[in-house]
Amino acid sequence: EAGVVQSPRYKIIEKKQPVAFWCNPISGHNTLYWYLQNLGQGPELLIRYENEEAVDDSQLPKDRFSAERLKGVDSTLKIQPAELGDSAVYLCASSRGDRVPDTQYFGPGTRLTVL
């Protein structure tokens, strides 16, 4: 079974530029999560999807961050414009969504560097 796939693995951009991250969850997983992991810290949830619906986006900075999960499968997280403080690892995770709590399976992450 393929794991959670994320791309790109690394991204370097200039501040004020836009950037997008892509996530493909494990097949059949209805729940998808985006986490932010700053250097030396544990991940923090940005947004959680149940199928196409964003059910928890309370920690997503909506002035510059946006996310979508069309058709309830792949998801894209976008930052526009990027700031220096956005440099971090962005992790995607998925779970089956049929039990509480679900075991979350994580992707390898995208390391973003904003110059």
Add this chain to the structure above:
Amino acid sequence: AQTVTQSQPEMSVQEAETVTLSCTYDTSESDYYLFWYKQPPSRQMILVIRQEAYKQQNATENRFSVNFQKAAKSFSLKISDSQLGDAAMYFCAYVTQGAQKLVFGQGTRLTINP
């Protein structure tokens, strides 16, 4: 506030020996679940072990076991017969029954000395 504290930023152990990683948490919920995740240098987070708060028996997965002290809100991870492949960041986390949001600690970097 709901928090998870890992007081050991770094730990090291000799190969084949035993090491214990500490974790305390703070939640007002009575029904929750606790986890230890491992994050090797490739950065893919992997579930090591989980514990349901309503269960008194400590969870065990092969060389990994936990010491769950509910009253003290403590959840330590013991790794027996440490192997080089155990080297990684270890994160303690919990999720409450009503939410699906994992709350993570800051992690402990474990080094295995050959």
